[in-house]
Amino acid sequence: MEFYCFHLMPWPYLPGDFMEKNPSAWVTYSNKNFDPAKGQVLYNRYLDELEHAEELGFDGICVNEHHQTAYGLMPAPNIIAAMLARRTKHAKICILGNALSLRDHPLRVAEEVAMLDVITGGRVVSGFVRGIGLEYYSFQLDPSRSRDRFVESLDLIIKAWTEPGPFEWHGEQFELRYVNPWPRPLQQPHPPIWLPSTGSQETIELCAERGYPFIRVYERAEIVKQIFDNLRAEGERIGKPVPPENIGWMTPIYVAETDAKAFEEAGDSVLYLFQELSHRPMEMLVPPGYMTARSMGAALERQQRRHTIGKLTAKQLDEQGFCVFGSAETVRQKLAEHQKNMGFGKLVGLMQFGTLPAEHTRKSMDLFGQEVMPKLRSSLPIAMGEAG
Amino acid sequence: VLPEHPGFGDAERPEWLETVLDLAYCHLELLDKLGLERVHVVGESLGGWVAAELAALVPERVRTLTLIAPMGLLVEGLPDVFIMNRNRWREVTRFADPEPEGAAPSIDQLIKESRVQASLARVGWNPYLHDPRLPRWLHRATMPALVLWGKEDRLMPAAAAEQWRGLLANARAQLVGQAGHFPALEQPEGSAGAVLRLMGIA
Numbered sequence: 061m062e063f064y065c066f067h068l069m070p071w072p073y074l075p076g077d078f079m080e081k082n083p084s085a086w087v088t089y090s091n092k093n094f095d096p097a098k099g100q101v102l103y104n105r106y107l108d109e110l111e112h113a114e115e116l117g118f119d120g121i122c123v124n125e126h127h128q129t130a131y132g133l134m135p136a137p138n139i140i141a142a143m144l145a146r147r148t149k150h151a152k153i154c155i156l157g158n159a160l161s162l163r164d165h166p167l168r169v170a171e172e173v174a175m176l177d178v179i180t181g182g183r184v185v186s187g188f189v190r191g192i193g194l195e196y197y198s199f200q201l202d203p204s205r206s207r208d209r210f211v212e213s214l215d216l217i218i219k220a221w222t223e224p225g226p227f228e229w230h231g232e233q234f235e236l237r238y239v240n241p242w243p244r245p246l247q248q249p250h251p252p253i254w255l256p257s258t259g260s261q262e263t264i265e266l267c268a269e270r271g272y273p274f275i276r277v278y279e280r281a282e283i284v285k286q287i288f289d290n291l292r293a294e295g296e297r298i299g300k301p302v303p304p305e306n307i308g309w310m311t312p313i314y315v316a317e318t319d320a321k322a323f324e325e326a327g328d329s330v331l332y333l334f335q336e337l338s339h340r341p342m343e344m345l346v347p348p349g350y351m352t353a354r355s356m357g358a359a360l361e362r363q364q365r366r367h368t369i370g371k372l373t374a375k376q377l378d379e380q381g382f383c384v385f386g387s388a389e390t391v392r393q394k395l396a397e398h399q400k401n402m403g404f405g406k407l408v409g410l411m412q413f414g415t416l417p418a419e420h421t422r423k424s425m426d427l428f429g430q431e432v433m434p435k436l437r438s439s440l441p442i443a444m445g446e447a448g
Numbered sequence: 449v450l451p452e453h454p455g456f457g458d459a460e461r462p463e464w465l466e467t468v469l470d471l472a473y474c475h476l477e478l479l480d481k482l483g484l485e486r487v488h489v490v491g492e493s494l495g496g497w498v499a500a501e502l503a504a505l506v507p508e509r510v511r512t513l514t515l516i517a518p519m520g521l522l523v524e525g526l527p528d529v530f531i532m533n534r535n536r537w538r539e540v541t542r543f544a545d546p547e548p549e550g551a552a553p554s555i556d557q558l559i560k561e562s563r564v565q566a567s568l569a570r571v572g573w574n575p576y577l578h579d580p581r582l583p584r585w586l587h588r589a590t591m592p593a594l595v596l597w598g599k600e601d602r603l604m605p606a607a608a609a610e611q612w613r614g615l616l617a618n619a620r621a622q623l624v625g626q627a628g629h630f631p632a633l634e635q636p637e638g639s640a641g642a643v644l645r646l647m648g649i650a
Contacts, residue, residue, distance in 0.1 A: 200573065200574045202570060202573040203573070204461075204566045204569045204570045205570075342533070343530070343531045343532060346562075347530055347569065348562055348566040348569045349562075349565070349570065353559050353562075356558075360559075
């Protein structure tokens with residue numbers, strides 16, 4: 061079992077009447093509400109938290125990419141990764157991920173990730189995503205081209221990392237006469253590629269076929285299990301069984317002295333993540349053409365159920381496996397249980413979420429690092445054999 | 449002849465569909481196949497955009513041109529057609545209060561609508577519902593033309609009618625009262641009368 065500390069770097073200052081007065085925390089929520097002075101404090105605090113995760117023994121620290129939103133302040137994940145590169149020594153730096161379909165040029169991504177990999181001595185995990193539906197409004201990019209652009213960018217980057225240049229590339233999306241990026245990555249044949257995803261059938265097939273770790277962001281545990289089952293079934297179907305280490309679950313985690321204290325201290329913060337920061341109309345989240353018809357059916361069903369999420373209490377979110385809260389012992393037990401049910405080999409903990417302040421984030425991380433992680437590490441390799 | 453735009457009906461979007469000009473070429477091929485030398489062309493909304501491209505491309509094939517609230521020219525401040533739910537769509541396209549929705553749409557229905565929307569995204573996401581080349585070439589459409597627009601259109605406001613009239617070589621504009629984006633639906637008699645007069649039929 062591997063442990064990763066993930067950060068979304070959220071904007072925690074949305075006003076109390078935000079949801080009544082605004083249709084969305086994405087795309088249209090005015091950037092006049094971003095206060096740069098507060099932003100300076102936040103960025104540095106959030107970076108401290110990721111650096112602290114290395115001290116606690118997390119295997120890796122994770123950043124990601126979102127645009128024009130209060131949800132997360134990392135439009136450029138490689139910049140955040142670059143800052144962590146020189147301030148950490150051992151932890152993997154996981155970019156989860158670069159939003160390939162939103163980028164003008166995939167070679168720019170190949171270059172930046174290769175730079176990071178060389179500078180860190182091969183500590184980079186290169187996650188790739190398409191960018192979520194909302195970002196196709198923010199950049200006015202045709203969502204119906206998103207999948208093709210993603211796959212071609214991915215293939216081009218891998219080829220650019222693994223085959224000597226210069227070579228020519230003539231694809232549907234990109235026409236290049238000289239592909240020859242300097243530097244090349246240090247890890248061979250290339251940095252590990254992970255695909256964080258909501259679980260579209262196309263991504264599941266891609267992960268199973270190529271052996272990329274698949275990371276599912278927080279969602280009802282029962283649904284995450286279905287998606288992981290689907291991935292394992294696909295692996296069996298094509299004769300490439302998916303090992304637990306290729307399955308990752310990302311979830312908000314909060315540890316306090318007691319179960320009651322955990323909900324008291326972080327309950328509102330997790331609701332802020334599921335309500336305020338997740339506030340957006342369905343039509344914005346899934347623009348036309350973003351999903352294929354076969355993935356759309358399952359996603360629409362999930363979305364119809366999701367309308368109820370905004371009404372759940374923190375306790376209910378925890379019970380349904382949207383997050384994991386409690387004392388160290390409770391969190392350890394719950395995670396062991398979830399692991400047994402879902403069969404993941406990578407746990408990606410969102411250790412700060414919503415409005416969770418610095419002191420509580422630090423306390424929870426310390427308790428997790430000192431009392432939860434070591435016990436899970438020693439106990440879980442056995443449980444993993446039973447999974448799936 | 450009432451042709452379906454490929455990708456906008458029951459059929460899957462064809463791989464080759466990239467732009468509205470592709471749709472115009474497709475309809476031109478249809479005219480060739482059917483052996484229709486010169487025709488009256490009527491297009492509404494997206495269809496108006498296709499009709500305008502066709503008329504500029506092969507003016508000699510178009511006897512008269514009717515554009516009903518066409519997309520295709522740059523207008524700032526338009527509502528985002530891709531962010532609308534069904535209720536909002538009815539609000540911005542209708543003049544009269546539309547009848548309330550019955551049962552919630554089925555997943556199959558939503559998937560079909562989403563497929564049509566995806567085709568619209570393919571041709572109209574960026575640039576948003578217009579073709580920057582079109583104003584350069586519209587003057588080639590020299591046939592008698594009518595730009596018909598619902599006065600209460602909130603999707604593509606009727607102010608654009610004047611812009612179209614100015615760019616076309618031989619057009620007049622007519623606004624239809626008590627109608628939104630689909631005047632032929634809300635004011636069928638008045639709309640049909642204007643179109644038939646242009647064609648010299650009534």
